[in-house]
Amino acid sequence: MARHDLENGAEGARGLILFWLLALLLIVTAVFTVTQKSPVYSVVGLLANFVVLATLFLTLDAEFVFVIQIVVYGGAVLVLFVFVIALLSSGVGPFAEGPNRMPRALVPAAFIVLVAFAALVYGLVRGPLATAAVHPSSAPLGAAGDAGVFGSIADFGAALFTTHLLPFEVTSLILMVAVVGVVMLAGDAPPERTHGSHSPQVRRKPREREPIVKAGR
Amino acid sequence: MSPMPVDVLNYVLLSAVMFFIGVGGVILRRNPLIVLMAIELMFNAANLALIAFSRVYENNAGHIFAFLVITVAAAEAAIGLAIVVVVFRRAKHVDVDDVAGLHG
Numbered sequence: 001m002a003r004h005d006l007e008n009g010a011e012g013a014r015g016l017i018l019f020w021l022l023a024l025l026l027i028v029t030a031v032f033t034v035t036q037k038s039p040v041y042s043v044v045g046l047l048a049n050f051v052v053l054a055t056l057f058l059t060l061d062a063e064f065v066f067v068i069q070i071v072v073y074g075g076a077v078l079v080l081f082v083f084v085i086a087l088l089s090s091g092v093g094p095f096a097e098g099p100n101r102m103p104r105a106l107v108p109a110a111f112i113v114l115v116a117f118a119a120l121v122y123g124l125v126r127g128p129l130a131t132a133a134v135h136p137s138s139a140p141l142g143a144a145g146d147a148g149v150f151g152s153i154a155d156f157g158a159a160l161f162t163t164h165l166l167p168f169e170v171t172s173l174i175l176m177v178a179v180v181g182v183v184m185l186a187g188d189a190p191p192e193r194t195h196g197s198h199s200p201q202v203r204r205k206p207r208e209r210e211p212i213v214k215a216g217r
Numbered sequence: 218m219s220p221m222p223v224d225v226l227n228y229v230l231l232s233a234v235m236f237f238i239g240v241g242g243v244i245l246r247r248n249p250l251i252v253l254m255a256i257e258l259m260f261n262a263a264n265l266a267l268i269a270f271s272r273v274y275e276n277n278a279g280h281i282f283a284f285l286v287i288t289v290a291a292a293e294a295a296i297g298l299a300i301v302v303v304v305f306r307r308a309k310h311v312d313v314d315d316v317a318g319l320h321g
Contacts, residue, residue: 012222014222015222015223016222016223019222019223019227019228023227023231026231026235027231027234027235027238030235030238030239030258031238033242033251033254033255033258034238034239034241034242034245034246034251034254034255034258036251039248039250039251039254042250042251042254043254046254046257046258049258049261050261053261053264053265056228056231056265057264057265057268059223060228060268060269060271060272061272062268062271062272062280062283064280064284065264065268065280065283065284065287068284068287069264069287072287072291073257073261073287073290076291077257077290077291077294080294080295080298081250081253081254081294081298084250084298084301084302085250087302088250088301088302088305105244105245106245108244109241109244109245110241112240112244113237113240113241113244116237116240117233117234117237120233121230121233124226124229124230124233125226150275150277151272151277151280155277156277156280156281156284159277159278159280159281160281160284163278164278164281167281167285168281171284171285171288174288174289174292175288175291175292177292178291178292178293178295178296179295181296181299182295182296182299185296185299185300185302185303186299186302186303
């Protein structure tokens with residue numbers, strides 16, 4: 001990836017075409033994801049969306065985020081979704097649609113979305129972003145994969161393990177809490193029976209109970 | 218420095234469009250799996266904005282932030298899907314409108 005050539009007109013035009021192509025694909029796949037009836041089709045749309053987004057990250061020189069976007073989203077999160085769909089779709093129809101709320105909720109939803117989007121666009125266009133001259137730091141831009149250039153994996157790693165070490169460690173705590181929570185929620189025991197289980201009354205099985213003797217005979 | 222071929226405003230507007238597609242999905246869909254996927258779309262839209270700004274200012278703090286967002290999104294997906302599984306076990310049916318046990 002010859003980033004220095006982007007000053008060159010032909011390269012710039014190519015970048016522009018690439019951006020609009022990826023933008024179109026991103027929006028199409030996102031709409032596909034949220035409009036499909038079956039969650040399996042949605043997962044396929046989501047996968048395409050993740051891959052297109054990763055490519056957009058690459059056009060922004062974020063090499064490491066490109067890689068983890070593919071590995072973490074395209075790999076781990078998506079497999080989790082597919083697993084749960086497979087788990088819930090065996091035999092019974094867990095997603096039997098009740099009365100559709102589309103007609104009822106469409107107008108307020110469209111109102112909320114359009115108003116919030118218009119406010120955001122107004123803020124973006126009128127805000128400091130549109131007028132501010134960008135003063136980039138002195139971080140050099142270079143060929144992909146070179147150490148020490150902006151967005152390279154070496155650059156990212158150096159920042160992650162020096163300046164941003166504390167957030168990185170907090171990340172590990174978040175993941176551990178999530179794993180413990182998931183095991184507690186969806187583990188073998190149904191969650192309603194996991195609390196107070198140390199009481200002998202709870203531990204006793206129903207067939208072990210004392211026979212009921214009718215009094216007053 | 219080398220200029221970006223595309224203005225950052227375009228990236229941020231694209232991110233906003235994707236975010237609101239996710240918002241629409243969360244509001245309109247009843248299938249909890251698709252709602253979770255729409256939430257993932259919103260996380261990803263935020264990441265796109267972060268990385269675009271990171272590129273403009275050529276400061277990789279945005280990359281670190283996107284990394285943290287990806288971690289939180291993975292944790293969120295795991296817990297959300299676990300909740301879906303638990304609800305399915307109890308009700309044999311999952312619909313976001315029917316899970317109203319805490320409704321006042």
